[in-house]
Amino acid sequence: xxxxxxxxxxxxxxxxxxxxxxxxxxxxxxxxxxxxxxxxxxxxxxxxxxxxxxxxxxxxxxxxxxxxxxxxxxxxxxxxxxxxxxxxxxxxxxxxxxxxxxxxxxxxxxxxxxxxxxxxxxxxxxxxxxxxxxxxxxxxxxxxxxxxxxxxxxxxxxxxxxxxxxxxxxxxxxxxxxxxxxxxxxxxxxxxxxxxxxxxxxxxxxxxxxxxxxxxxxxxxxxxxxxxxxxxxxxxxxxxxxxxxxxxxxxxxxxxxxxxxxxxxxxxxxxxxxxxxxxxxxxxxxxxxxxxxxxxxxxxxxxxxxxxxxxxxxxxxxxxxxxxxxxxxxxxxxxxxxxxxxxxxxxxxxxxxxxxxxxxxxxxxxxxxxxxxxxxxxxxxxxxxxxxxxxxxxxxxxxxxxxxxxxxxxxxxxxxxxxxxxxxxxxxxxxxxxxxxxxxxxxxxxxxxxxxxxxxxxxxxxxxxx
Ligand code: 4AD
Ligand code: MG
Numbered sequence: 001x002x003x004x005x006x007x008x009x010x011x012x013x014x015x016x017x018x019x020x021x022x023x024x025x026x027x028x029x030x031x032x033x034x035x036x037x038x039x040x041x042x043x044x045x046x047x048x049x050x051x052x053x054x055x056x057x058x059x060x061x062x063x064x065x066x067x068x069x070x071x072x073x074x075x076x077x078x079x080x081x082x083x084x085x086x087x088x089x090x091x092x093x094x095x096x097x098x099x100x101x102x103x104x105x106x107x108x109x110x111x112x113x114x115x116x117x118x119x120x121x122x123x124x125x126x127x128x129x130x131x132x133x134x135x136x137x138x139x140x141x142x143x144x145x146x147x148x149x150x151x152x153x154x155x156x157x158x159x160x161x162x163x164x165x166x167x168x169x170x171x172x173x174x175x176x177x178x179x180x181x182x183x184x185x186x187x188x189x190x191x192x193x194x195x196x197x198x199x200x201x202x203x204x205x206x207x208x209x210x211x212x213x214x215x216x217x218x219x220x221x222x223x224x225x226x227x228x229x230x231x232x233x234x235x236x237x238x239x240x241x242x243x244x245x246x247x248x249x250x251x252x253x254x255x256x257x258x259x260x261x262x263x264x265x266x267x268x269x270x271x272x273x274x275x276x277x278x279x280x281x282x283x284x285x286x287x288x289x290x291x292x293x294x295x296x297x298x299x300x301x302x303x304x305x306x307x308x309x310x311x312x313x314x315x316x317x318x319x320x321x322x323x324x325x326x327x328x329x330x331x332x333x334x335x336x337x338x339x340x341x342x343x344x345x346x347x348x349x350x351x352x353x354x355x356x357x358x359x360x361x362x363x364x365x366x367x368x369x370x371x372x373x374x375x376x377x378x379x380x381x382x383x384x385x386x387x388x389x390x391x392x393x394x395x396x397x398x399x400x401x402x403x404x405x406x407x408x409x410x411x412x413x414x415x416x417x418x419x420x421x422x423x424x425x426x427x428x429x430x431x432x433x434x435x436x437x438x439x440x441x442x443x444x445x446x447x448x449x450x451x452x453x454x455x456x457x458x459x460x461x462x463x464x465x466x
Contacts, residue, residue, distance in 0.1 A: 009045035069101030144276035159212030253433035293447025393434020
């Protein structure tokens, strides 16, 4: 058995009468007048292969084990299919059962299973139509992202997952420590070995990173254009359909770039990545359009073709105040925008993605470049219909004195940021960047309603199963 065998997706291209084998998992089996029709999938494409098994071809013992969930290799001949919707099928001449699946117990056969139920069997759901499509699109999107940056001379950088500095200054971080000692097998309680961070593994408090941005900036001020693409962690206790405790983020950072250039990059990036997926994952998107989100293809094509709206935060607040809507959270200059406000702006007011800029400095991170007005910063958020914030970014504060003041104004200690401040001491440059929440993008392109359903195994408050 070699890995370079034929995928199901390649079998559809074979000429009739070609002898071949098909490997996969049985989705369904239907018997009619002594013939069995088996739908076989190996996840290589949306379409299943139909395998026709005539009476007497397989032994009774093998035939008995061909049930939903079983893993089987069929040997046979490609034939033209009389059935609608497929050009060819496989006429079986033999089969080997690799792994049977007890039809009484196999958890994935329930018709019309809810997303919540499927989440409980996340290790098996990938074998079904919806999640096969989700994870093929996820892989395609990751490739499109790397391609976008590769084509523009950006260098792919790996920033640390364990860090001692809080990038967003929001304090929602997971501690990393070996100061915990298991009290033993019998008693699952854990005891603190030490309360002094100096005695802990890293000799100081350490955390899972919330963003690779700060280290990304150091690399950009040497390599000019870089990006990171990796897991990030937030210990916010929010169980919404758009938040994960572990999510993947794409963070480009560009030297000699201001907010304008940053917006241009973000817009071009989203359009090209979505365009690539439309082109290369057409069958999967067609499924999402039919079964998950009826307007999906229309909106995605619209996004690729039309320019994003660009507004300042102050303009957006005026629009929201004049909207005549009653929002749950009040709107006033200085307020952080809630999902309901973001959705009104993108869905009702504009009908396309919106880039909001120049937010009040108090509601954004310390590293954003302060405007001349002393009140706002060169921030930008890209808001998308259905999702709200999909990208957050800014031009960075490159002036040493202003940055030092800002860190202190945010109540953060200067010491852990000595190396970040060094960038402003030695050869500082105007620079900018942004972060795309990879799972938010996937929700947008698949139409899936819950962020837990676009990552193989979700990490959320109360859940670290699998
Ligand atoms: O806006 P955020 O917090 O920005 C940063 O972390 C910056 N350091 C990025 C940068 O400028 N390099 O997060 C960026 C994006 C958000 O727009 C959102 O799409 C996603 O990350 N995000 C989350 N996705 C899933 N679950 C969460 N808890 C998320 N928090 C943020
Ligand atoms: Mg943000």
